[in-house]
Amino acid sequence: MRTYGQLSFGQGSWTLSGEPQLIIRAKRIFDRAFKGRVGAIALSDTAENARELEWLMNRYPLEMAEPDRLHLLDRARDYDRRLETVARILAEGYEPPAFELAEPLRHYQRVGADLLLESRSLLLADDVGSGKTMTSFGALTDGRTLPALVVTLTHLPIQWQRQLARFAPALRSYIVKTARPYGFNAKRKEREPLDLAKSIEAGAPFPDVVLMSYSKLAGWADYLKGRFRYVIFDECQELRRPRSRRYAAARGVAADADFRIGLSATPIYNYGAEMFHVLDVLSPGELGTFEEFTREWCGAPGGERVLDPAAFGMYLRERGLMLRRTVKELRLEVPEAEPIPHYVEADLEAIEQVQDRAAELARIILAQGAHGFDKLQATQEFDWRLRMATGIAKAPYVADFVRLLHESGEQKIVLYGWHREVYGIWLERLKDLRPVLYTGSESSVQKDRARQAFVDGDADVLIISLRAGAGLDGLQFASRTLVFGELDWSPGVHEQCIGRLKRDGQTRPVLPYYLLSDHGSDPVLAETLGVKGQQIRGIRDPNTPLVEALSQTGADVRKLAEEFLRQRGLDHRADEAAATAIANQLTLDVA
Known part of the structure; x- marks a missing residue:
């Protein structure tokens, strides 16, 4: 029988060499293969590669040692068995075994x-x-x-x-x-x-x-x-x-x-x-x-x-x-959680205190001639300063809204924020509601005590950092109401926060309130999150992309910088020489 090349196995990888038509076809099939080598390609020893090499050999017979052939067939069957197992277990009507647990x-x-x-x-x-x-x-x-x-x-x-x-x-x-x-x-x-x-x-x-x-x-x-x-x-x-x-x-x-x-x-x-x-x-x-x-x-x-x-x-x-399956696909009877945007007042003095520095940073971010490092540093500082100032400006009014919810009958409220200065205002203004903290500063024991106090009734308000509650369970049995007193750039972070209450065991519709201001960072953040139009990314479909942005992008902060300058009647097309001078001064300050 005519053969078109050789296939050999060694040191955990396959080497395929042979006639040009074989190698050309193989490079089309194996996108993952390194294509810079003339007359040969190398592939790692995965079950998938073995199965595809076996398929290739049906069209282009190859010379190979018997031990290598047996190894190839064994790995290819591993691939087939896994696919068959997955198809069988995930097939509609499949009845999985019972597992002997207490529940x-x-x-x-x-x-x-x-x-x-x-x-x-x-x-x-x-x-x-x-x-x-x-x-x-x-x-x-x-x-x-x-x-x-x-x-x-x-x-x-x-x-x-x-x-x-x-x-x-x-x-x-x-x-x-x-x-x-x-x-x-x-x-x-x-x-x-x-x-x-x-x-x-x-x-x-x-x-x-x-x-x-x-x-x-x-x-x-x-x-x-x-x-x-x-x-x-x-x-x-x-x-x-x-x-x-x-x-x-x-x-x-x-x-x-x-x-x-x-x-x-x-x-x-x-x-x-x-x-x-x-x-x-x-x-x-x-x-x-x-x-x-x-x-x-x-x-x-x-x-x-x-x-x-x-x-x-x-x-x-x-x-x-x-x-990967959604709550809807699993047919879980978990009440929906429609976002509820609510606009609150803001103490503009807190934002005005950072106005001059924020304007300088905004110009650096928008300048064409500023160095990449300067822009990165300016982006981080601008985002931090403006979001914290916005949180502080809203904090008293957020606390008032939480109190209003409590007085209207929502006895247990989860309050999400990000900055310690904001937490301090909330703790003082809501102290009669016995608030407890679950943030990045508490130990695991302190966090568990805070969770237990909230669930058992010793605390009516649980203040959680936007990114500190991953994996937290049990809150759904105590509360259905959550308030975003501060916002995150990532819709996925908000979905995780809502998921602390909107999960198996929740019997009532979850009420996620997004407290927004017309000032500071909120307008751009709200637009990014889709909250402004009373919409937010819902439950992910299994066919949607897996990647979730965790942090803000340069485009996000650039938009925030433009909006900040626009609100103050300042020219967002910053003079390049002036912006570069500011950036140089920033570099000197750091040095």
């Missing part, structure tokens, strides 16, 4: 747990409030998954332990207390650094489930590696930075586990290429190398933005690497 899982949660156990790795990106934590608990009933490790945000281990006690009371759980390793059976005064392996060999009881924060993972990496069969990465967007110590630790711990799951309704912020790093921890090697991934999905090696996020999302779902 039964819903059908869709059982589907997710079954898919994880069958495929052994999964990114679960179901909508906020759909019970992703419960889905991960389902796998804990399978003896193959114990002991298990849960890695979550700093303020959430206590909540996870509470949920474990509710759904799986027979499992022994333990929260890691410090960043330095110690024996899990040690008392507080005995927590000296020691080799965990020796502690286990000495007969120390090992918990069924260990809970720890991402911030502690790096310090424990060497001691925990190889100890867990199942790893749960809660809020797994924390894995998006590959050069961090926590990422290296997560990879090491996950690599030796038999089962891995990542939980996040918004797994990626800012750059789609970050998805590779998250999935390379959960499903190592499934997307090939980073160069292959970015060449195929980002248009160039090392690219940062996925060119077609919707297509990439569909690819992940069909491969079973990600399961």
Whole structure:
């Protein structure tokens, strides 16, 4: 039989070489392959690459060693089996097994747990409030998954332990207390650094489930590696930075586990290429190398933005690497949460106090001749100054509105903000409502006490930082009313905030009030969020893009700078020489 080239396997990759027509066709098929090599291409050893190489060989027979051929066929069958498993479990009418928990899982949660156990790795990106934590608990009933490790945000281990006690009371759980390793059976005064392996060999009881924060993972990496069969990465967007110590630790711990799951309704912020790093921890090697991934999905090696996020999302779902379902698709009876814009007064003196400096910064941002570093620095300072001044200007009126809601019968109110100076005003003006704080400044224990006080009735107002409440559960049983006293640039952040109340267990329509001012940063922020027209991005459809902008873009702040100058009757087309002089002075100030 005529052959067109050779295919060989070595050092974890495939090398295909041969006649020009073969290589030309292969380069068309394998977008991810490096195309600069004449007469050959190299591909990583993924199941998908193996399946496509097998398909290519049906048209272009190749010479290859028998061990390599057997390895290729084995990997290709891995690919087929995964697709068949995904199609079977996600098919309409499929009845997943029951999981022996103290409280039964819903059908869709059982589907997710079954898919994880069958495929052994999964990114679960179901909508906020759909019970992703419960889905991960389902796998804990399978003896193959114990002991298990849960890695979550700093303020959430206590909540996870509470949920474990509710759904799986027979499992022994333990929260890691410090960043330095110690024996899990040690008392507080005995927590000296020691080799965990020796502690286990000495007969120390090992918990069924260990809970720890991402911030502690790096310090424990060497001691925990190889100890867990199942790893749960809660809020797994924390894995998006590959050069961090926590990422290296997560990879090491996950690599030796038999089962891995990542939980996040918004797994990626800012750059789609970050998805590779998250999935390379959960499903190592499934997307090939980073160069292959970015060449195929980002248009160039090392690219940062996925060119077609919707297509990439569909690819992940069909491969079973990600399961992503909306509240609507899951048919959860969670009341809708229509945004309620409400305009409040503002103390313009607070904004006027920053007017001169803000105008200087705005001109630098808009100037054509200013240096890139100067613009970046000016953008950050301008955004910070104007948003804080706007928050302070609105704060008394926001507090008055919260009081009005309380007097009208809304006894429990969640109030979102961003700046400590604003919190101080709210705390003083609402002190008779016993407000408590859940922000970035409190410890995990203090945050849990604040949550408990709000749920139990000891506090009527819970002040939460816009970005501090990820993963927080239980508020839906106490409140249906939330107020955005300050705004964030990201619609996704607001959706997460609303999701603290609009989630499984909520029985009443959620009331999200957006308190807006006609002054300061609010007009541009409101327009960016879509609140001005009483619309905001709703529940994401599974077919919509995965990427969510976490921070403001240069265009956002540029628009804010133009609006700020326009409101004051100043020429937004700043004189280039004057703006450059201001920028130079800014550089001198920094130096």
